[in-house]
Amino acid sequence: MSAHLNAALREGDNPELTEERRKATFDTRKLADEFFGSHLARRRREIAKAIDAIPELHDTKPLPFMTREEKVEEAARKVFTLSKHITDIVDLSNNRETQSLNEMVIGIEGMPISLHFAMFIPALQGQADDEQKREWLDRAIRMEIIGTYAQTELGHGTNLRMLETTATYDKQNKEFILNSPTLTSLKWWPGNMGKSCNYAIVVANLIIDDKLLGPHSFMVQLRDENSHETMPNIQIGDIGPKMAYNSSDNGFLKLSNLRIPRRNMLMKHAKVQEDGTYKKPPHEKLAYSAMVHVRSHMITQHAMLLAYALSISTRYSCIRRQGYIDPKKDEVKVIEYQTQQHRLFPHIARAYAFAFAGTESIRKFEIMKRSLEAGNIELIADLHALTSGLKAVVTYLAGQGIEQARQACGGHGYSMASYMGEIYGVGIAGCTYEGENLVMMQQLGRYLIKAVKSVKEGKKPTGYVAYLAHAGQRHSLIDCRPNEGYAEHIRAFEHIARRQTFRAAERLQKYENSGLSTEQAWNNCTVELNRASRLHTRLFIACNFYERVLDVEDMAVREVLEDLLHLHLNYELIDIASYALEAKKIRPNAVSLVDSWEITDREHRSVLGRRDGHVYENLFKWAKSSDLNQNDVLPSHKKHLLPMMLNARKQSKL
């Protein structure tokens, strides 16, 4: 590709990076169009330009130099400023645009209205009836009120059926009485609940006439809308600092005989009439819709976190020179080392694969939502299985990739100047929130076992599990003739996933036949079942990547995506097999592959990942701006260490 076509080339950049960009075989803008989808790619460029023009939206200093209070305040300041401009910059109904704006302006460390957009609004959209939507949804969209989603408790998160918060219906007063009856029933973790929100959708066990009817969602006002003071019968606060996400005020909540009107139960699906008659929802798990919404959006979000880490480390690997390959020549860029390429390139391929899988999970969510509006509940189980598996596999592998990217930066990767620590902390939080990964794997496992049963009954499952009925096909890469193409890799992948799923199903059957209870038999097989779920999900990601590449029209972009697909399939299939052949093919395009993510410096917040490659001079600037360098001798040193040393000296003279 001629150099002038590479959109990332700029005057004055570090020549080491310019040299890399000149090697690109494709137009980075066109690849960005594939990675994000052309609409979002264009909108991200427009959003970045709009932010450039509003200085109040820029960081006042690097986030790692701020205390927790300063971070919380900075995020609040930006949200306030954004609220004046937001509708000029993004279409608020477009989650991915709004999310991009959030990442560019506020960043990944959280902010006071994350849960408002991520769960409060989706829960209202999915679970409130029309009248309730008129009362709360419009106000929420206009940000007149800020809400969160309060489900997890100090003692229970995963096992929703054992939540202890109760909502007891009082027929006489037509009210629910909400209680946190024990210490372990305190709501614990909900994002932004500690200090920022004035409303929450609280998930509580519904009780009518002493009958326990399971978890349902209730609208609860937490704070006065004018004074922001905590409402009576409520105790609320921040749960303290966390591994990452410290701009967010995750909170606790205690409810003591709090009375709310009957109509504060979200009643699109399940209903409680004035006389206490309970009407069941058409599908038992419709109350879980906000979680499925977040899970289906987490995949692109984690692809992006992985992309952040990899673009930082790939660019840095091209300006960092260390050691020799040929002792007679200069020190080499560390990207030249085969181990560095093996460390980074398979994860670059995964970031593309995950982004494509994420676009597909969002598409499936939208299809399910529309079919639900039409009264059809059939797609719910498929989507739950798909998003449970994707959420678990992608958050886990993204975490691994981010950590490899950090290690690929050597010592400087450990400095917060790289920002890797925060990217990792935020990335791995996804392994826990929205359902602990190993538990979500089991949800997919249930679905796979059902599919195996139907195959054994002679039926042909459709969709993502259709391959389970294709037994007897050629199954090993050893059987493959050279250049038989990706389809053969996919078939080998299918074979491995199918074999593992049948193995887990047979083991489960064996335990059940031995007289163990269903639950005990299940627990004895969960390692095998989770392996099956993992393989099934990785197969889905690979197939989706393959199908996506077939659709690409620009030949140069398609070629580089095929290189990544080839690497991905080999790496996934043979574990350690990112062979030199693939590495050699990826190497000239490495920087352009990460440039195609079009992550701006403002969004990156990383000295090592700077687009212009001027790392060292900026690392020195960074060090000079440390708070600890503002005084030659720290006040705390004067207070503690100096007296200690003076005292020790005095003692030794005596």
Ligand SMILES: CCCCCCCC/C=C\CCCCCCCCCC(=O)SCCNC(=O)CCNC(=O)[C@H](O)C(C)(C)COP(=O)(O)OP(=O)(O)OC[C@H]1O[C@@H](n2cnc3c(N)ncnc32)[C@H](O)[C@@H]1OP(=O)(O)O
């Ligand atoms: C101004 C700027 C604006 C910027 C805007 C910025 C926008 C910001 C956007 C994004 C920021 C992102 C920030 C994200 C922050 C993090 C948020 C984190 C929030 C949370 O964590 S909320 C709490 C989440 N909690 C959980 O996930 C709990 C996990 N547990 C469960 O989900 C369930 O308990 C369970 C699934 C494990 C088990 O449920 P249970 O009822 O016991 O059911 P089972 O007996 O296991 O199964 C029975 C049956 O039901 C099926 N099933 C279960 N769940 C579902 C479901 N969801 N849908 C459909 N079906 C379901 C299951 O498969 C079984 O089916 P079967 O019987 O086999 O047919």
Ligand SMILES: Cc1cc2nc3c(=O)[nH]c(=O)nc-3n(C[C@H](O)[C@H](O)[C@H](O)COP(=O)(O)OP(=O)(O)OC[C@H]3O[C@@H](n4cnc5c(N)ncnc54)[C@H](O)[C@@H]3O)c2cc1C
């Ligand atoms: C950053 C962050 C933000 C959050 N935001 C919110 C929020 O906004 N709102 C909200 O309500 N919650 C929120 N949460 C809480 C989160 O959803 C829960 O922590 C999560 O669902 C995991 O549940 P748990 O803590 O009960 O884990 P546990 O279930 O206690 O997990 C502990 C271990 O037990 C294992 N385990 C548990 N059950 C089983 C099983 N059945 N089979 C096999 N193994 C099992 C798990 O695999 C894990 O290894 C947040 C959490 C984090 C970290």
